[in-house]
Amino acid sequence: MIPSPETATALEREAEELAGRWALPAAEWDRSEGLPAEVARDLARSGLLAPDIPVEYGGAGADPRQVGEICARLGGVCSSVRGLVTVQGMVAAGLRRWGTAQQRKNWLPALASGEVVAGFAATEQEAGSALAHLGTTVEEDGDHLVVSGRKRWVTCGQFADVFLVLGRAPGGLAAVLVEGDLPGVTREPVTGQLGMRAARIAHLAFDAVRVPRDHLVAPVGLGLSHVAATVLDHGRHTVAWGCVGMAEAGLRDAVAHAGTRVQGGTPLADHQLVRSSLARSAVAAAGARELCLRAARARTGEPSRAVHETILAKYAAADAAATVTRDAVQILGSAGCAPDSRVGRLFRDAKVMEIIEGAQHVAEMHIADRLLRDLGVPAAPRTNGATP
Numbered sequence: 031m032i033p034s035p036e037t038a039t040a041l042e043r044e045a046e047e048l049a050g051r052w053a054l055p056a057a058e059w060d061r062s063e064g065l066p067a068e069v070a071r072d073l074a075r076s077g078l079l080a081p082d083i084p085v086e087y088g089g090a091g092a093d094p095r096q097v098g099e100i101c102a103r104l105g106g107v108c109s110s111v112r113g114l115v116t117v118q119g120m121v122a123a124g125l126r127r128w129g130t131a132q133q134r135k136n137w138l139p140a141l142a143s144g145e146v147v148a149g150f151a152a153t154e155q156e157a158g159s160a161l162a163h164l165g166t167t168v169e170e171d172g173d174h175l176v177v178s179g180r181k182r183w184v185t186c187g188q189f190a191d192v193f194l195v196l197g198r199a200p201g202g203l204a205a206v207l208v209e210g211d212l213p214g215v216t217r218e219p220v221t222g223q224l225g226m227r228a229a230r231i232a233h234l235a236f237d238a239v240r241v242p243r244d245h246l247v248a249p250v251g252l253g254l255s256h257v258a259a260t261v262l263d264h265g266r267h268t269v270a271w272g273c274v275g276m277a278e279a280g281l282r283d284a285v286a287h288a289g290t291r292v293q294g295g296t297p298l299a300d301h302q303l304v305r306s307s308l309a310r311s312a313v314a315a316a317g318a319r320e321l322c323l324r325a326a327r328a329r330t331g332e333p334s335r336a337v338h339e340t341i342l343a344k345y346a347a348a349d350a351a352a353t354v355t356r357d358a359v360q361i362l363g364s365a366g367c368a369p370d371s372r373v374g375r376l377f378r379d380a381k382v383m384e385i386i387e388g389a390q391h392v393a394e395m396h397i398a399d400r401l402l403r404d405l406g407v408p409a410a411p412r413t414n415g416a417t418p
Contacts, residue, residue, distance in 0.1 A: 064188075132244070154182060202254075224381055
């Protein structure tokens with residue numbers, strides 16, 4: 031279902047209202063390294079926790095542009111909040127596309143309402159971008175599957191109710207839903223990371239965890255090429271828009287500071303180098319937004335181009351977030367390095383954006399492959415199993 035303009039506007043107003051309410055608390059969440067439980071409840075109550083879940087499953091039925099605008103507004107305030115929306119939407123996207131009718135009926139309403147918070151458990155010590163080399167195993171045992179392995183850097187891993195876990199099964203890679211309270215699931219909180227400190231990240235251990243066979247999402251062998259591909263594609267889309275919000279927020283703070291700060295009797299905005307920096311930042315932020323809009327259009331009506339356009343958008347937006355927030359810190363000077371500096375926090379978070387949901391160098395390989403393939407040049411062989 032495509033929402034009416036009134037519905038779309040209402041969703042964006044809700045995101046704007048929540049972003050405004052959370053602008054000040056976000057700094058404390060970063061310092062304390064934890065989102066309060068009411069954040070997920072507020073997002074769910076506003077229809078924003080997984081906004082593109084269809085209306086028939088209790089969602090808002092938002093289209094890709096609306097999801098993007100929501101993530102831009104949240105990302106400009108707190109990347110950890112945007113990360114919560116991202117992972118909820120990633121698991122929902124995998125279930126919508128590849129889950130059975132019963133799985134969609136069981137899980138999507140709970141994800142839309144916030145009754146269940148989800149996490150995506152893919153990364154391992156020896157398999158970050160190279161998901162083809164997973165060590166986690168999924169074995170058959172009668173009516174159950176047995177999941178064993180270690181996962182790292184799981185967003186919302188400290189409190190998520192269910193995880194979509196990638197593992198190796200006889201016959202290929204598999205994607206399995208594993209409830210977080212099952213025997214054999216343990217969580218190791220991760221603290222002090224560079225960015226997204228409030229996202230309640232955890233390393234997970236699955237020690238012979240038994241789950242019903244009907245928790246398998248798509249047939250064995252499709253876990254990476256189909257389920258994970260869909261999940262990561264959704265993640266890249268939302269991260270890209272979140273980066274747009276970060277770049278725009280960093281630019282606003284830099285402009286405000288340059289326009290009011292007087293240094294040595296001269297307004298900061300009168301310095302040519304400062305103006306040049308602001309100009310470059312404005313172009314980077316605007317360019318990233320346009321590529322995200324182009325990706326959203328492709329996701330709506332041109333599926334053959336959607337994955338490529340989304341990778342382009344995520345690459346450009348992550349780069350824009352990193353460079354704009356870096357320059358904002360430079361313009362703010364010592365104020366940009368202060369413990370309560372928003373641009374300082376955005377700068378730390380922006381580095382993480384260049385790594386998650388497809389590192390920049392992996393995106394470069396995909397983009398170059400697409401350009402060369404369009405000219406009839408075969409793609410270079412992958413030597414590390416990297417997944418765009």
